[in-house]
Structure formats: C-alpha cells, structure tokens
Amino acid sequence: MKANKRRKLEAAGWKVGSSQDFLGLTDEEIEFIEMKLALSRKVREQRAKEGISQTELAKRLGSSQSRIAKMESGDASVSVDLLLKALLALGLPRKKVGQVLAA
Amino acid sequence: MKANKRRKLEAAGWKVGSSQDFLGLTDEEIEFIEMKLALSRKVREQRAKEGISQTELAKRLGSSQSRIAKMESGDASVSVDLLLKALLALGLPRKKVGQVLAA
DNA sequence: TGCGTATATGTCATATATGACATAAAGTAA
DNA sequence: TTACTTTATGTCATATATGACATATACGCA
Numbered sequence: 260m261k262a263n264k265r266r267k268l269e270a271a272g273w274k275v276g277s278s279q280d281f282l283g284l285t286d287e288e289i290e291f292i293e294m295k296l297a298l299s300r301k302v303r304e305q306r307a308k309e310g311i312s313q314t315e316l317a318k319r320l321g322s323s324q325s326r327i328a329k330m331e332s333g334d335a336s337v338s339v340d341l342l343l344k345a346l347l348a349l350g351l352p353r354k355k356v357g358q359v360l361a362a
Numbered sequence: 363m364k365a366n367k368r369r370k371l372e373a374a375g376w377k378v379g380s381s382q383d384f385l386g387l388t389d390e391e392i393e394f395i396e397m398k399l400a401l402s403r404k405v406r407e408q409r410a411k412e413g414i415s416q417t418e419l420a421k422r423l424g425s426s427q428s429r430i431a432k433m434e435s436g437d438a439s440v441s442v443d444l445l446l447k448a449l450l451a452l453g454l455p456r457k458k459v460g461q462v463l464a465a
Numbered sequence: 466t467g468c469g470t471a472t473a474t475g476t477c478a479t480a481t482a483t484g485a486c487a488t489a490a491a492g493t494a495a
Numbered sequence: 496t497t498a499c500t501t502t503a504t505g506t507c508a509t510a511t512a513t514g515a516c517a518t519a520t521a522c523g524c525a
Contacts, residue, residue: 291443
C-alpha cells in the first residue's frame with residue numbers, strides 16, 4: 260500500500276479510525292473502498308450533468324437528500340447497491356457503470 | 363412486498379433472457395438485477411477456476427458456506443457489496459470486475 | 466451399498482444500511 | 496442585510512443483509 264494512494268483515499272473523505280487501522284486494511288479492502296469512491300464521484304458528476312438537486316435524485320430513488328449527500332461524500336454507511344441504483348436512476352447505462360468500476 | 367416478490371422470483375431461478383417478461387419492474391430494476399446475476403455467475407466461474415470449495419471461499423471472506431451458495435444461486439438476499447468482495451477475494455482485479463458489470 | 470465431501474435450502478438472532486427528520490452550513494439573489 | 500435553495504452532518508427507528516447453524520440433497524469413490 261503506497262503512501263500516495265492513502266492520501267488520495269483520505270482526501271476523498273474516507274474516514275479511518277487510526278493509522279494502524281488504515282494500514283491494517285488488506286489490498287482487497289483498499290480496492291473495494293476505491294471502487295466505492297469511484298462510484299461516489301460518478302454520482303456527483305452525473306447528477307451535475309443532469310442538472311438536478313440531491314433532493315430530486317432522492318425522489319427518483321425513493322431515498323432522501325441526506326442519504327444522497329452521504330453517498331456523494333463517500334460515507335462508508337452507503338452500500339454499493341445504492342450507489343449502482345443511483346447511477347442507473349441518473350440514466351447511466353450499465354456499460355458505463357462497469358467502466359467506472361474498472362477505471 | 364414488491365421487493366419480497368422480486369426476491370422470490372430471483373431465488374426461483376430467474377434468468378436474464380426472461381427478465382423482460384416480469385411486468386412491474388422498471389428497466390433500471392431489471393438492469394440492476396442483471397448486473398447482480400452477472401456477478402453471481404462470475405463468482406462461481408472464478409471459484410471453479412481457482413479450484414476451491416464454497417467453504418474455502420467462505421473462510422477467505424469471513425462468511426459461511428451457505429451464504430456463498432446463496433450468492434452463486436443468485437439469491438436476492440445477497441448484496442452487491444458481498445459479491446464484489448468475493449470476486450476480489452478470488453483474485454479478480456478491479457478492472458475485470460468492472461468488465462463483468464459492463465458486459 | 467455406504468462414506469466422505471460439496472452444495473443447496475431454510476431459519477434466526479444480530480449486525481448493518483436505510484429513509485426520515487432536524488439542523489447547520491454554504492451558496493444565490495434581491 | 497433577508498429570504499430562499501442546496502448541500503452537509505448527525506441521530507434514530509426500522510428494514511434489510513449477515514453469519515451461524517441445521518439439514519437436505521447430490522456427487523463422487525470404495
């Protein structure tokens with residue numbers, strides 16, 4: 260696990276208890292988090308492209324504005340399931356969703 | 363209620379080709395289910411390629427054999443999060459995971 | 466046949482994710 | 496400034512996912 264990768268994760272808003280906890284994460288756990296953050300960023304980007312508010316997206320999803328905000332901030336309480344549903348609700352085709360994850 | 367119905371449909375062996383037949387599901391819901399099933403199939407394929415049992419994969423994941431079985435059978439009670447973690451635990455790189463979703 | 470292994474299916478207590486809600490903060494325009 | 500909109504943050508009751516477990520089924524191979 261490289262230091263610059265850690266800085267990227269922290270800058271993206273992922274909260275970790277301590278350095279030990281963070282360094283204790285396996286590469287697979289880091290990969291998983293990075294995928295979630297990529298989806299998170301894509302939601303914000305795509306919502307901006309659609310020109311709608313968090314409240315509007317929440318209505319489409321049957322969710323709430325606060326959860327959309329947590330979603331876009333990379334909050335760990337948000338599941339990948341919800342992130343995927345959000346991207347689909349924003350009109351992103353499945354192929355593009357996959358590209359986000361792969362990138 | 364609606365979610366419960368979908369769960370039973372999936373558990374009963376719902377296949378991608380017949381997804382359009384189930385009225386009441388939006389295109390986005392169908393896309394989401396298809397992505398989950400693609401991941402599900404990939405887990406079984408990749409585990410076979412690794413030549414390990416469901417029990418062994420469960421140990422790697424900190425899960426249980428029964429959950430792996432549900433995972434591979436496309437049971438709706440399994441989250442995308444767990445499916446992704448399983449594929450990563452099977453050594454599939456992030457890029458390949460994305461390709462599974464996009465396909 | 467039996468015996469060991471792998472997989473499937475169902476249940477359940479508990480852990481986790483969720484929407485709802487309140488409220489703060491930040492931006493916008495008058 | 497005020498009034499309004501959007502976004503951020505925290506809490507909480509409830510819905511959902513989870514691992515553990517029991518047990519059934521299947522698939523070898525002796």
